[in-house]
Amino acid sequence: MKIIHITDVHLVPPGQQLFESDPQERLHACLAHVATHHADANMCIMTGDLAHDGDEEAYVVLRDALRNFPVPVRLVVGNHDDRRKFRNVFPDAEADEHGFIQSYADTPAGRFIFLDTKQDGTHAGWYCEKRQAWLDARLGEAAGKPAYLFMHHPPFRIHLQSMDTIMLRNPEAFAAVVERHNIGHVFFGHVHRPVSGMWRNIPFSTLAGLNHQTALDFAESGIVTSLEPPAYSIAFFNDTGLVIHNHEFLDRSPRFRYNPNRDKGHQVQRMQSDQ
Known part of the structure; x- marks a missing residue:
């Protein structure tokens, strides 16, 4: 089974830029690259901050960009998102009985669970008792099979002070739920850096x-x-x-085939860089 993980799209309304960059252009380039090289992926998960300011126009940009995308997509919300405006544009997005954007999918690899860690009024995350109960029930249904969590906020420090102040604010309560079950991996976003490691004997990664x-x-x-x-x-x-690979899809640096039998001059035969 193969999946694609994308995070922190930070879309703005058409015609606007964000930090001298065009999030819509970046999204289109990313989706085109995935469609060209990984159309066989079973799923693509975007782990939050789909829109920078929760603008409805930004969610329309996302909806339109995904219209002809060949890979099934699951969307997770983050601190920059607005649940109501998101649901206005994506009315079919699954939510739990309390309105949190949470769902799950049973796959050949195990149960994938998509979590809502957004807390209104702060950029930090929170996982309330209602959400904890929902997660505990969904993990219990997995009956010991591996479960993979997809969320926006990390429930642990990553040793970047700016991000650690806005991590999940109640990590102990979250840990008390997940430690009772078989968690295969935690995929998250929020920190805008490639980070991987182990938390409470659970592997994790972001990008x-x-x-x-x-x-x-x-x-x-x-x-x-x-x-x-x-x-x-x-x-x-x-x-x-x-196994997880991170790909900087806009990289156009030279590529060449390495031949250890060549002379010591190490001449290169350049290849087109389109991967």
């Missing part, structure tokens, strides 16, 4: 956003934004585990 990034500065307490390259990730699930 660069589509429009802008968070500078890698461990001493800085404020949010410093950069225009490092965007990326999406390709995750392969198989009988023995999970």
Whole structure:
């Protein structure tokens, strides 16, 4: 099984830019690249901050961009999103009985669960008791099979001060739920950087956003934004585990075939860089 992970699209209304970049252009380039090289993917998940200011016009841009996309898509909301405006444009988006944008899908790899960690009035995340109960029930239904969580906010520190102040605010309560079950991996967004590791013996990963990034500065307490390259990730699930590749899809640096039998001059035979 193969999935695509995209995060932090930060769309704005047509004609606007964000940090001297065009989020709509980035989205179209990303989707075109996925459609060309990974149309066989089983699913594409976008883990939140679909719109920068929760504008309805931005969600229309997303809806229109996905109209002919060949891969099934699941959308997760983040702190920059607006649930009501999102549902106005995506009325078929699944929600739980309390109106949180949460759903699940049973796949050959296990149960995928898409979480809503948004808390109105703050950029930090929160997972209330109602959502915890919903998650506990959905994990219980998996009956011990691996479950994979897709969410916006990380429930742990990543050692970037600016992001750690707006992580999930009640990580212990969240951990108390997930530790009772078989969690295969946590995919998240929010931090605009490629980060991976282990939390409470659960592997996790995130990646660069589509429009802008968070500078890698461990001493800085404020949010410093950069225009490092965007990326999406390709995750392969198989009988023995999970492998994730991050791809900077706008990279056009030279490519060449390596031939160890050539002379020491290491001449290169350049290839077209379109991958």
